[in-house]
Amino acid sequence: MDTDVIAEVWDTINQRMEDRPEGSYVVSVLTHRKGMDKALEKVGEETTEFILAAKNGSSERTVEEAADLLFHIMLALRASGEDLGEVLEELSRRRH
Ligand SMILES: N=c1c2ncn([C@@H]3O[C@H](COP(=O)(O)OP(=O)(O)OP(=O)(O)O)[C@@H](O)[C@H]3O)c2ncn1[C@@H]1O[C@H](COP(=O)(O)O)[C@@H](O)[C@H]1O
Numbered sequence: 001m002d003t004d005v006i007a008e009v010w011d012t013i014n015q016r017m018e019d020r021p022e023g024s025y026v027v028s029v030l031t032h033r034k035g036m037d038k039a040l041e042k043v044g045e046e047t048t049e050f051i052l053a054a055k056n057g058s059s060e061r062t063v064e065e066a067a068d069l070l071f072h073i074m075l076a077l078r079a080s081g082e083d084l085g086e087v088l089e090e091l092s093r094r095r096h
Contacts, residue, residue, distance in 0.1 A: 010074055010084045017078070029075050039076040046072045 016026040032038035046069040053061035077084055 006070075006074075006084070006088075009071065013074060013078055026075065030079055036076070036079040039072065039079040042072040043069070043076050 013026050013030075016024045017030060020027050020031075029038055029042060034041070046065065050062070050065035050069045053065040074084060077087065
């Protein structure tokens with residue numbers, strides 16, 4: 001399982017906010033006029049889509065929607081000024 005991809009995507013999100021390249025989805029969400037609400041709105045949408053996919057029993061859609069949800073949670077974390085590393089450490093502390 002490639003767990004490094006989470007850290008890599010987080011780094012890309014931070015890099016996009018430094019470089020602000022044209023056409024970047026990350027930049028479009030994180031600089032939206034609605035501010036953090038845009039990222040939170042996307043988390044809400046993707047949560048609903050994930051629930052529907054899981055309830056419908058579609059394996060492919062469930063995987064895709066879970067990826068969308070995880071990604072948008074990362075964007076919302078960044079919009080909140082939180083560090084993904086702290087979340088991963090919290091998860092790590094809960095292991096028993
Ligand atoms: N993982 C993702 C990722 N997952 C989903 N998305 C985008 O999220 C958007 C929203 O998905 P929706 O399901 O809501 O689809 P939609 O029909 O386009 O809906 P709306 O955006 O119009 O509301 C889509 O445009 C997808 O392209 C992503 N965009 C970027 N990434 C990662 O972020 C990195 C930086 O992306 P850029 O900022 O675009 O360079 C990429 O290299 C990827 O690693």
